[in-house]
Amino acid sequence: MFYYYGRKKQVIRHYPAPNYDVIIEPFAGSAAYSLHGTNWKKRIILIEKDEKVCEIWKWLTEEATVDEIRRLPDLKVGERSSEFLHIIHAVTKMAFHFKTIKITPVLARNWEISKRIFASDLHKIKHWEIISGDYSESPDMEATWFIDPPYKGPSGMGYRHSSAKLNYDKLAEWTIKRKGEIIFCEGEYADYLPFRPLVEQKGVAGKISKEVIFYKTSVKNRNWKQLELFS
Ligand SMILES: C[S@@+](CC[C@H](N)C(=O)[O-])C[C@H]1O[C@@H](n2cnc3c(N)ncnc32)[C@H](O)[C@@H]1O
Numbered sequence: 001m002f003y004y005y006g007r008k009k010q011v012i013r014h015y016p017a018p019n020y021d022v023i024i025e026p027f028a029g030s031a032a033y034s035l036h037g038t039n040w041k042k043r044i045i046l047i048e049k050d051e052k053v054c055e056i057w058k059w060l061t062e063e064a065t066v067d068e069i070r071r072l073p074d075l076k077v078g079e080r081s082s083e084f085l086h087i088i089h090a091v092t093k094m095a096f097h098f099k100t101i102k103i104t105p106v107l108a109r110n111w112e113i114s115k116r117i118f119a120s121d122l123h124k125i126k127h128w129e130i131i132s133g134d135y136s137e138s139p140d141m142e143a144t145w146f147i148d149p150p151y152k153g154p155s156g157m158g159y160r161h162s163s164a165k166l167n168y169d170k171l172a173e174w175t176i177k178r179k180g181e182i183i184f185c186e187g188e189y190a191d192y193l194p195f196r197p198l199v200e201q202k203g204v205a206g207k208i209s210k211e212v213i214f215y216k217t218s219v220k221n222r223n224w225k226q227l228e229l230f231s
Contacts, residue, residue, distance in 0.1 A: 003089045003110045004030035008148060011211055012036045014199045018144035019219040020180050025146045026135035033146040040124040047131045047138050049161045052084045054132040061128050069118045075108045086111060093158025142180040153189030168192045184214035
């Protein structure tokens with residue numbers, strides 16, 4: 001829904017489509033999976049531990065109106081902002097610790113794009129449920145679980161609740177107990193579940209990042225074109 005370090009928007013089409021009427025994202029961030037295609041029409045439950053990120057979701061789902069969004073000012077290159085919603089549009093892991101940020105041309109452009117998306121997609125998220133807390137506080141129900149934690153290793157550092165604070169063995173134990181369908185995203189240092197390669201993508205400065213997936217479903221006729229990868 002907004003620019004965010006680690007968001008899945010660019011690779012989201014590579015993940016399986018949801019087979020359940022409920023989608024739960026226990027590490028919500030900007031929730032690219034729930035917004036993808038027609039997924040947003042389902043019952044969507046987001047859990048996020050970073051209170052500032054949760055505040056954005058609560059504002060968007062409970063308060064914001066299209067008029068209000070259209071009135072939000074553009075950002076002027078060279079000026080400074082101390083708004084967290086602006087700061088995360090720098091899309092760098094360091095941004096989570098900045099109190100203020102100098103507006104660059106990239107940040108100003110990202111913000112302009114996000115404002116347009118907020119206005120056009122606001123109606124899609126008004127029924128979404130937001131839980132401020134730890135992933136383990138997710139409701140224990142049958143659902144499509146899109147689990148996208150801070151990745152193990154350096155790329156998961158930087159978030160206010162970073163990879164350094166996560167116990168990955170505990171997360172793996174909790175994950176395999178989820179009912180329904182599990183789509184678990186990780187990167188090159190992932191070793192705590194039977195991950196398979198999914199896709200490689202070129203990031204900023206041409207750096208290749210390897211996406212891996214752990215996928216498990218209780219549905220018999222699984223609806224995913226890439227299933228042969230997993231047989
Ligand atoms: C990789 S990002 C998720 C990106 C998201 N899929 C997207 O498309 O934008 C991981 C998120 O998990 C959050 N997080 C970290 N530890 C958490 C925890 N213990 N419980 C819930 N959320 C947590 C971080 O604040 C961050 O927003």
